[in-house]
Amino acid sequence: MQLGMVGLGRMGANMVRRLAAHGHECVVYDRSADAVAELAKVKGVTGASSAEDLVSKLTPPRPIWLMIPAGVVDHSLAEFVPHLKSNDILIDGGNSYYIDDIRRSKDLSPKGIHYVDVGTSGGVWGLERGYCMMIGGENEVVQHLDPIFQAIAPGPGDVPRTPGFDNIGGTAEQGYLHCGANGAGHFVKMVHNGIEYGMMAAYAEGLGVLKGANIGKHTEEIDAETTPLRDPEHYQYDFNLPAVTEVWRRGSVIASWLLDLTASALAEDPQLSKFSGRVSDSGEGRWTVKAGIDEGVPIPVLTTALYERFSSRGLAGFSDKLLSAMRYEFGGHLEKPATK
Amino acid sequence: MQLGMVGLGRMGANMVRRLAAHGHECVVYDRSADAVAELAKVKGVTGASSAEDLVSKLTPPRPIWLMIPAGVVDHSLAEFVPHLKSNDILIDGGNSYYIDDIRRSKDLSPKGIHYVDVGTSGGVWGLERGYCMMIGGENEVVQHLDPIFQAIAPGPGDVPRTPGFDNIGGTAEQGYLHCGANGAGHFVKMVHNGIEYGMMAAYAEGLGVLKGANIGKHTEEIDAETTPLRDPEHYQYDFNLPAVTEVWRRGSVIASWLLDLTASALAEDPQLSKFSGRVSDSGEGRWTVKAGIDEGVPIPVLTTALYERFSSRGLAGFSDKLLSAMRYEFGGHLEKPATK
Amino acid sequence: MQLGMVGLGRMGANMVRRLAAHGHECVVYDRSADAVAELAKVKGVTGASSAEDLVSKLTPPRPIWLMIPAGVVDHSLAEFVPHLKSNDILIDGGNSYYIDDIRRSKDLSPKGIHYVDVGTSGGVWGLERGYCMMIGGENEVVQHLDPIFQAIAPGPGDVPRTPGFDNIGGTAEQGYLHCGANGAGHFVKMVHNGIEYGMMAAYAEGLGVLKGANIGKHTEEIDAETTPLRDPEHYQYDFNLPAVTEVWRRGSVIASWLLDLTASALAEDPQLSKFSGRVSDSGEGRWTVKAGIDEGVPIPVLTTALYERFSSRGLAGFSDKLLSAMRYEFGGHLEKPATK
């Protein structure tokens, strides 16, 4: 079946490759003409030079998949809508806020244009592994796109079937799921990423404790500002972190794909010296917290994981200064200089 | 090779079965004579009726593996030591605090008895999957026990090799690792469990947000005590949690064994009605926090995950009453009755 | 000067009393005719029977102060606006979300009606102590209302002047402050309440630790699920919490008005037996978190304090069940029954 793909970055281009490999016909567009030309070399892929051009090269009803930064989706929709007709389908496969999906589907509805939101997980590995997709939209429209989702999804692979799967059924086992009405796909993806933040923080904090387990080997001065380590003999371990993460990959309760990636990064460089530790956050973590608060569901672990990223970027600076200022005011405590 | 196994609960008995299947000769002891008799039916397994009896049935140097609650290890050691000789080996495969390992190995050293601490992960699934082992002790002693560890461990299985594994080498890929001197095994296992708490909390909180995503369907009264939900139309989703956890198992960034288990539990009963939500904690989480504090490594996610378990058991009760009392004092706020 | 007061609950009625005592003329309205009649007995206070009646009894430009739940402010504004003229002033003294203030002031602007948002702190003690006010709105309008604010505010009282106050100046020392444009008053009040949550949690948690300091006196069973308390001799204290909070009131770094109230509550009943520990949250805490997230400012302490309130009301229930379900799946762990 036909699909228009807009945005040929890491993920968009690889999706097109998977689709073409499954025999689907793709028309592709990107702001970069080079990216279009490169991908148009693949069999079954046609390049387009503009929104209008892409639309004209597809047969109605046209499914057009946007794989672009969330911040420019509204702009891109405005480019396409004038060229579309009733029953055409716009698919947002990026990381939009689900609240925008609800708004957009309402705005497009009077024109008869359908909107589908697809949360996509898989990162740079999707070409090889396939992409896990969480989908929101109208039943018939999502059903219509099923061949597309099937081609992009990982399929069951060699992941063992869940006991009791007969109670679930459906496409979940294939790696894609129609989660509900518009916004449902990005809602589930949002929470997925919120969980991801929490899991990443769990590994990072735990490995930080292992890394610090040799602190008893360092001598420390005694002063009134800092309590000395009481039992330095309990912290004499120099752990081999690449080996530890490797052993956890086999049979342990905390085995996961994120752990595989962590082991891989540590195997390459146990000191991670090419990273400075400034950790970005891309929206879903923030939105997950707002959803938890609106619902009254306590999510301190996910929230704290988000805040760790803020702090890693130095955003706690003024609050930290205030703490120092208070300590100076009541106790005359001076800040200690940074140690290298 | 020979091994004495003490404690024939879920994990101890299954380890003996794995060892026997690999051709090792086991002498087993448990407070329950029935458990001993049952396991002695397995080929290669001999029952013992007491600590002394178990020791007498092994040829020096004897390796004796304790697979018993951490709280009774010292008691059990006291039972065995009088019957042991120099070069015998006591192995603690349970969940001891690594600080106890350091003490015990020092206490046993003058008698020439060796001590090995083994953190073991795998739960009820170990018989089938093997047990991931984190080991602390003297080099030669751990080396001597290698055939035992090899039999209990999962082996590489079908887990893909980590890129860059050549930089790691050793036994990690087999699912067991000599982590360092005495206590190192349980230290790494402690942190492993700390991470486990964090990951579990991440999934539990995220799924809680999905569960609450239909809150906009419930009407809420307006009063001065509670802010109304501003946008009920954003919370109209009834998510199918078994299907969502299932789809995440394939290709998503948060795939893991814990997720497999979660999907399995939800497939069986999406409401989890047989659980009340009182969550135990068994020590390692607490110790991980203490280690993080001693090291000065911030671990708010792991700590908060621990505290969620405390709260789930009602342990925040007095603090909560204090909050209500303060609100009453400054604002005349009365507590709202529990809603069903 | 004249003021219309709408909403004669705890705070509204007491403000009218303070205003009347300062010689201001008040026209008052409430859904409860009894409340109106009761307050109209005070010298200088006139009752009104409807929005229209209240408006008709004031001379333009009319300042009308709403002291009503945030959830009904829009409804009340709709009642008043048809009767108002250009240059009349609507004041929201309740706990509105500052984002609503921004919207309302924009909506009212074409009609020439001014809007002022006033965050008010003081609780049930305001009649005696005065109310601390944080004000948002246009400069001239706020300036015009200065006599009103002066009457309601505490004034400098016997609080010592801040060293360096000359660098600040203005009305802050009187207990009221024009914080900025529309919304600024409720923004500052929102953060004020966020801080309040954090401080309350700090006291509540700390006193919870003091309360639990006798845990070493209780015997505990040993099992594989729970780690025993290692050093019961360290937890043998039965602290007198009323006396402890009392002593902290004098000279300690943590002295505060919230501590005064806590000491008072504990003096009356050290067990706080009339409270169940279900703690409400009224909006500002939630909004503070959303603001912190939008700004990228990490506020884990304030957020965690909010979540403690959610948990106190049983809102973590499904997440807790998930944790139990996972523990059962990987370890066969059964939940322990609640202990009384």
Place this chain on the structure above:
Amino acid sequence: MQLGMVGLGRMGANMVRRLAAHGHECVVYDRSADAVAELAKVKGVTGASSAEDLVSKLTPPRPIWLMIPAGVVDHSLAEFVPHLKSNDILIDGGNSYYIDDIRRSKDLSPKGIHYVDVGTSGGVWGLERGYCMMIGGENEVVQHLDPIFQAIAPGPGDVPRTPGFDNIGGTAEQGYLHCGANGAGHFVKMVHNGIEYGMMAAYAEGLGVLKGANIGKHTEEIDAETTPLRDPEHYQYDFNLPAVTEVWRRGSVIASWLLDLTASALAEDPQLSKFSGRVSDSGEGRWTVKAGIDEGVPIPVLTTALYERFSSRGLAGFSDKLLSAMRYEFGGHLEKPATK
């Protein structure tokens, strides 16, 4: 009455001045002969040149108060004990871990030497305001020292009496309290400081949110890594933090001594430019967390406040690098450079 004071830093010297002003006779000792000479100029104060000298200048039973860093108390005790006799009293007024108090009192007991632990709050302001004291030790010994405590304590001052104080009675109203057996004083002081961490964090975080309330004025670039601020018009406030903290001092629910100090620091320099934001922690916060964990009392707010201090000193560095490494592995995300 007589008292030996050891350690003439900020707090020790000021305590001697308060004692001398109340007519008590002090013999003082410090490693710095200059400090001794300086204080010996005060009427009623005698200098000593060594531990032995100090002991010889007091009449048995001698009370000797140590006001020195917690890390050197054991060393100092070892210096004094050989010169003491049965019924002499050693008082630790510093920030010792209460567990050390329990040990020390046991060790000194066979010699008939009494030990008293005194947690002291008041910082650099104690000379003027008096010190709030939390005391642990034997009833008769604490009773014997009552005149000393009375002189050092703030007394009731102008703090209003707590309603229901008749139910409390005792010395709490004077600003000192015998909390229980040995260790009880430092236990209560430990929790006091834990609460202090939480309160300080509450103010610091909240003020951080106010500081960031103008973020909508800054333009932000759109990329796939960062979600743009959705409603910049909601974050257009430039708050006057010195004025805001000042207004909260009067009549608000969050008024406190820490707020007074914060207002003072901000009045002097609203940017706090002389502070870098590296915040020390001196032991009690860490111990409070360990106590909460041992007791099973959840204290996430206090713990998170402690971790914020760790993070402010850069101690989360390796964990942050791990997060960046994971993001790079699964998504090819590159770290964004620090912005100035």
